[in-house]
Amino acid sequence: MTADRRIHYFDDSAAFARALSRAAGLGAARVGVHRFPDGESLVRIRRPPGRHAWLVRSLHDPNGKILEVLMAADALRRAGARRVTLVAPYLPYMRQDAVFRPGEAVSQQVVCGMLADAFDGLRTLEPHLHRVSDLGGYFPGRSSISSVPLLAACVSGGRGRTLVVGPDEESEPWVRAVGRRARCPWVVGNKKRMGDRSVEVRLPDLPGCDRALIVDDIASSGVTIAQTARALARAGVRRVEAAVVHAIFAPHALAEIRRAGVRRIRSSDTIPHPTNAMRSAPLFARSLGVRR
């Protein structure tokens, strides 16, 4: 391990950062944050960065965190880093990638634009990319890491034939890839969203199966997974499980999903949560391309 090749991390991503540091063979140093009485933050780099510095923070509950990572990028450069890469296990604001109703902002462009001004590179797991299919317009090279190996691993271990189910057409790319990798059938439903906590999910005719694994990139209010589980139950599927990449889980989301009959729910560790069961640090470590 080279002394000054290190990742710099915020306290709220400490567990992920330590796992990444071990997997990539990089040192790790905490970024200090002082909160003033008026709510402003002072960000301080505690250890000198190498020429290339990696800044780690998962950006769920994003508004304050984004400002602080921008400041940390500035601090790293002032302290001597020539290249700064943001490692954001969860990248927020990707779903608002268009104006859906007149008067709205395109949050994806605003947030990616700010981050691209401050960072030379980005690594993130399964950002919600739909109408915009990659982040190459903002960050050179490949910045998004596929969650398919993690999700496909959730298929194995169950008894009998598993059906992989995506709630909507937006989930189709990774549902198809998970089905292929795990060699099992897959379907995607049709979702209509009426409000933040109100969706309708319709499923096509289902092939016979012993259990269904709902896969999705994000569980926020939980209603998408809950309504998909209810549709599966109506279609006669007896055991339903779920695997999500990013465990946002707003208050009551997990209870809502369990009430809908989901027997087991697993998530990756991009957002700390009791359902975390998939370790993403090894995938991130490989993507950094650091030679030991």
Ligand code: R5P
């Ligand atoms: C949207 O297309 C995403 O892939 C998820 O399905 C959605 O964000 C889940 O949100 P919620 O848990 O609030 O239904």
